Amino acid sequence: MTEDTKDIQLRRELALLGEEPADDSELVAAERLAARMEGALHVVDAEGDEAAGLAELLAAAGLGSRGASGKGEEATLRALDSIFSKEEGDTPDVSDGADELERRRAHLLAQGVDGLIAGLATPPLTSDQEDLLHVTALIRASVHCAHLSPARLESLVESAFGAKTTSSPPVRRAWMGRVAMAAVLALLLLGSGLLVGSQLQVRTREARPGPIPTRLTSRSTRDILPGAFPRSQTAAERIDIIYHDRLRSFRELSLGGASAPAPGRQP
């Protein structure tokens, strides 16, 4: 583009904007600004030195890098984005700067990092923010030296050994488990056998008659049934009476003990 063509275009633009035609000093200043900005971008493109390029850009725009506020900050962010977006495909929309949503997310992450540094709970975060907070935790843990206290180490060693004693490899555990179960069953069987045996012994001892009272010893029919047979009594009836007497004695001995005289029994 020739100088004349540029001049014509500039005049046309200014006329459209209703601005006064530019004088020579203004044109020189504009040329300088354009050159500085072009140079700044050249630094970014050719040398990859974004910081130097940014400094040039901000200086050219009259913003400076410090003390910017309000619109200046927005411009700073936009300027940053415009440069960074050359490399960062994932940065937010560069033309809009930081929207309200991004500011909110940034604030939450900042609070999360505050909590991380102070060792406090972090605010509820989305999974992506959690992921970002995790990244900050990784950075901190990598550059700072967090030590494990000797007491905590001792506790971990003990629990590792403790866990070892209670958990063995699966095959071995199964084998040991079967043996242990068999041993327990055997002990239970032995115990119950002993218990039953001892109970039987007690019962036998309890059931064993002491000296049998005379009233229950073998005796002749005549002893318990003295006197002549009544005439009306038949032999069968008399045998029934004797049988009843012996049965009663047997029951007293085997079931009810033999210490007390049977009710209604004649000594």
Add this chain to the structure above:
Amino acid sequence: MSGPVPDDEAGLALEREQIQRAQAGDRDALRPILGRFGPVLYSGVILPRLGNEADAEDVLKDTMMATIERIQTFRFKGRSIYYWMRQIAMNKIIDVHRRRQRGERLVAALTVEAAADPAPSERADEAVIFAEERRINRERITRTLEAINPRYAEAIRLRLVEELPRRDCATRMGVSVGTFDVLFFRSVKSFRKKFLEE
């Protein structure tokens, strides 16, 4: 690779004797080894790759348990058992990230790191090993910081390395606190992207 120095030879001999006793059935012989290398694994390997202290303690305990259980399979090859334990720890770290679904790229990056031989040294002294682990960790972070925009890197350095309050970070960077928050937010996103690309 530097060979063992005299002090390390003595340390390795003691370590070997302790391992042999453990393999012969005296598992308590492993206690001094766990006590020596537990803190190194925690601060130098596990925590920098998990970022969470509770998770790091769990992984350390699991690593110790695995060491006790698998000591019979360890074969002494002239270098400290630390590197064997480190490998176990790395595998457990990967398991944690998989369970937490941290992302395939992070798991893949860790898997590559776990497969690589981490130790250019055969030293057995835990202080030397720890220094080496710290160097590796710092290098990983520095390499990534150098790959992102310097202003982003500066925001991360101020906030996470120097641990300055947000207000001070903002002052140092010449912006308001709100703008610094946005700047830091973008910095971390940029760092994550580069970190996973490494």
